[in-house]
Amino acid sequence: TQLLEQSPQFLSIQEGENLTVYCNSSSVFSSLQWYRQEPGEGPVLLVTVVTGGEVKKLKRLTFQFGDARKDSSLHITAAQPGDTGLYLCAGHPSGNTPLVFGKGTRLSVIA
Amino acid sequence: DAGVIQSPRHEVTEMGQEVTLRCKPISGHNSLFWYRQTMMRGLELLIYFNNNVPIDDSGMPEDRFSAKMPNASFSTLKIQPSEPRDSAVYFCASRRAGGPYEQYFGPGTRLTVT
Numbered sequence: 334t335q336l337l338e339q340s341p342q343f344l345s346i347q348e349g350e351n352l353t354v355y356c357n358s359s360s361v362f363s364s365l366q367w368y369r370q371e372p373g374e375g376p377v378l379l380v381t382v383v384t385g386g387e388v389k390k391l392k393r394l395t396f397q398f399g400d401a402r403k404d405s406s407l408h409i410t411a412a413q414p415g416d417t418g419l420y421l422c423a424g425h426p427s428g429n430t431p432l433v434f435g436k437g438t439r440l441s442v443i444a
Numbered sequence: 445d446a447g448v449i450q451s452p453r454h455e456v457t458e459m460g461q462e463v464t465l466r467c468k469p470i471s472g473h474n475s476l477f478w479y480r481q482t483m484m485r486g487l488e489l490l491i492y493f494n495n496n497v498p499i500d501d502s503g504m505p506e507d508r509f510s511a512k513m514p515n516a517s518f519s520t521l522k523i524q525p526s527e528p529r530d531s532a533v534y535f536c537a538s539r540r541a542g543g544p545y546e547q548y549f550g551p552g553t554r555l556t557v558t
Contacts, residue, residue: 364544375448375535375549376487383544421487425545429494431477432547436486 335360337424339435346412347443354407354438356422363427365398365405370419370437412442446470448550450536456556462524465553468517469538477547478511478521479535487535493519494541526557 338357346352356365364383368376380389382398382405389396393416395408409416419439423432449468457463469476478490491501493513501511508527513519523530537549 366546368549373551373554375537375551378546378548381544381546423547429475429541429545431489431492431500432545434487434489 335362335424335426335433337422337433337435339420339422339438341438342436343439343441345441345443348413349411352409352412352440354409354420354440355404356406356424356435357404358424358433359403360424360426360433361402362424362433363402364425365402366423366425366432367396367405367407368421368423370421371417376419376421409440412440414442414444416440417442448536448538448548450534450550450553452553453551454554454556456558457526458558459527460525461557462522463526463530463555463557465521465534465536465555467519467521467536467550469519469536470548471517472540473538473548474516474541475539476513476519477537477539478519479537479549481533481535481552490521523555526555528557531555531557 340355366381367379370376380396385400385402387398393410397406419437421437422435451466477492481487490503491511496513511521533552535552537547539547
C-alpha cells in the first residue's frame with residue numbers, strides 16, 4: 334500500500350512569515366498534486382507536478398517535486414490570512430488508478 | 445463550465461433512516477470517486493467508477509453502504525440504515541481518463557446522523 338506522509342500536521346504562524354509543508358513517501362508516483370481546502374468546501378486543485386525535480390510557482394506558493402518522484406514540498410512566502418486552510422498532497426501511482434492522499438497540513442495564518 | 449455538483453449540501457437524519465447522496469460529475473469526465481472525510485481519519489476513498497462501472501469498492505465500510513452510477517452524468521451513494529458513526533462530510537470527485545489525472549471535487553455533503 335502506498336502512503337503519503339505530510340508534515341507538519343498543524344501550523345500556526347503570523348502574517349508575513351514563510352513556511353514549508355512536506356509530503357513524503359517511500360513509493361514513486363507518476364505525478365503529484367496539491368490541493369487547498371477551506372472550511373465547508375471541497376478540496377481545490379492548486380498544482381500538478383509531473384517531472385522529477387520540477388518546480389512550479391503560483392504567486393507566493395512554490396511547489397517542488399523530488400528528483401526521485403517520492404516526495405514534494407510546498408513553500409509559502411509572506412503568508413497571508415487568506416492562505417489559511419487544509420493543504421493536501423495527493424500522489425498518482427500509475428494508470429487510471431485513484432490518487433493516494435496525505436492526511437493534510439492544517440495552516441492557520443494570524444493577522 | 446459547471447463543476448462537480450452534489451446534493452444535498454447538508455443532511456440531518458435519525459439513526460436507522462436511509463440516506464441518499466447525489467453527485468453530477470463534470471461533463472466529459474470518465475472517472476468518479478466517492479470519499480468520506482473526518483477529522484480523525486482524513487479523506488478516505490470509498491468507491492470509484494470508470495466509465496460508469498464500479499472498479500474498487502474495498503473502501504466501503506459495510507454492507508450498509510452502496511453506490512450506483514446508472515449513467516455518465518449521475519451517481520448516488522446510499523446508506524441504509526444510517527448510524528451516528530456515519531456522520532462525516534462526503535465528497536464526490538471526477539476526472540478524465542488519461543494523464544495528468546487531475547481530480548475535481550464537489551462541495552461535499554455534510555451528513556449528521558443523530
